[in-house]
Amino acid sequence: MVRLLLVLLISPAAAVPATVELAAVTGDPSFNQLQITVDPGFGLTDSDVSQVTGNLFADLEVDPLLGQVSEMTLRNGEDPDDGLRATDVSFSRSVILVGGYSVSGNGLAGEIFTPSPPGVVTPGTGEFDASQYSFLLDQGTLAGSARIFGTTTLLDQVITPAEPITGPGAGTGTVLLTFVEDAGPFRTYAVLLTLPVTISDTFVDGSLSVDVTASGTLRAEGIVQVPRSEYVAWTLAEGIPGADPQADINGDGIPNALAWAYGLGKDDDAGAWRPAVTPGKGFEIPLPPGGIIAPVRVRVSQNLGGWTDLPVERISGGQNPLPAGSTGTITVSGSGAAREFLRLEVEE
Numbered sequence: 472m473v474r475l476l477l478v479l480l481i482s483p484a485a486a487v488p489a490t491v492e493l494a495a496v497t498g499d500p501s502f503n504q505l506q507i508t509v510d511p512g513f514g515l516t517d518s519d520v521s522q523v524t525g526n527l528f529a530d531l532e533v534d535p536l537l538g539q540v541s542e543m544t545l546r547n548g549e550d551p552d553d554g555l556r557a558t559d560v561s562f563s564r565s566v567i568l569v570g571g572y573s574v575s576g577n578g579l580a581g582e583i584f585t586p587s588p589p590g591v592v593t594p595g596t597g598e599f600d601a602s603q604y605s606f607l608l609d610q611g612t613l614a615g616s617a618r619i620f621g622t623t624t625l626l627d628q629v630i631t632p633a634e635p636i637t638g639p640g641a642g643t644g645t646v647l648l649t650f651v652e653d654a655g656p657f658r659t660y661a662v663l664l665t666l667p668v669t670i671s672d673t674f675v676d677g678s679l680s681v682d683v684t685a686s687g688t689l690r691a692e693g694i695v696q697v698p699r700s701e702y703v704a705w706t707l708a709e710g711i712p713g714a715d716p717q718a719d720i721n722g723d724g725i726p727n728a729l730a731w732a733y734g735l736g737k738d739d740d741a742g743a744w745r746p747a748v749t750p751g752k753g754f755e756i757p758l759p760p761g762g763i764i765a766p767v768r769v770r771v772s773q774n775l776g777g778w779t780d781l782p783v784e785r786i787s788g789g790q791n792p793l794p795a796g797s798t799g800t801i802t803v804s805g806s807g808a809a810r811e812f813l814r815l816e817v818e819e
């Protein structure tokens with residue numbers, strides 16, 4: 472019986488982490504316009520529109536080949552100038568016999584954050600439950616005065632990080648990637664984020680209680696560059712960008728792609744993990760103690776021409792491909808043929 476070890480990369484389907492800075496889009500009246508309404512009661516409701524500008528950051532898990540997102544954490548950047556800002560708003564109403572008020576909101580700024588990261592995205596559609604994210608106004612003032620039924624109240628509400636106005640996303644948002652280009656080992660995508668939000672809070676100042684609500688749809692866009700596959704990400708980390716997956720850079724008999732799938736570094740001696748023939752019985756496939764990090768498919772051939780998946784009844788554990796996390800020594804029973812070849816394929 473003869474052993475052959477080969478490795479191919481097929482049907483990549485794994486994710487790589489990537490961070491993208493997103494800028495709020497301007498010029499489209501459908502997006503980034505917060506409709507803010509104040510209601511101090513007594514039929515004195517008024518509303519105004521605030522334009523949202525600025526930026527935010529998204530930590531993504533990206534399938535580089537399919538251009539799909541499976542996880543997304545939205546957050547502010549490290550720079551104090553980062554974040555979202557909302558243009559000033561003003562509200563005023565008066566009603567005969569009741570009274571009136573004039574209130575302005577100035578210097579409003581805030582951020583989008585992820586209370587329980589990471590947020591989950593449906594890869595096929597880019598859709599996500601917007602309530603996984605929150606909009607938070609943590610800077611600005613609401614100031615003015617009200618005179619209601621003869622009582623004058625000065626309103627001077629400072630919005631601080633300790634007393635922010637917050638509200639969850641509402642409904643369904645989307646994060647969509649559009650292919651831009653491939654360059655070397657990298658692939659570039661345009662990222663488009665759409666996130667509907669609602670905010671509701673109540674300010675109490677003296678005898679005056681003001682309900683503040685806001686709603687709108689945030690839209691932001693940016694550019695992200697990712698390794699073209701999870702294997703390529705490994706080659707970049709190992710300092711051998713785009714190395715041939717079938718090459719064996721350290722000459723230990725384990726091709727680069729299999730070294731990656733085995734959770735090894737390019738220089739690690741993987742000789743102990745080479746599949747071996749057990750004469751008269753079949754094969755043994757020893758796996759590293761840490762387990763494989765990507766599925767490994769076992770293929771067989773009797774003539775090196777037609778390769779077929781090894782039937783699961785011939786493999787210990789009964790699964791082919793070997794699932795990620797597999798460890799220990801996998802045994803393959805003999806076929807009874809005079810000779811047979813074995814090949815391992817990595818599914819990235």
Ligand SMILES: [Ca+2]
Pocket residue numbers: 719720721722723724725726727730737741
């Ligand atoms: Ca090697």
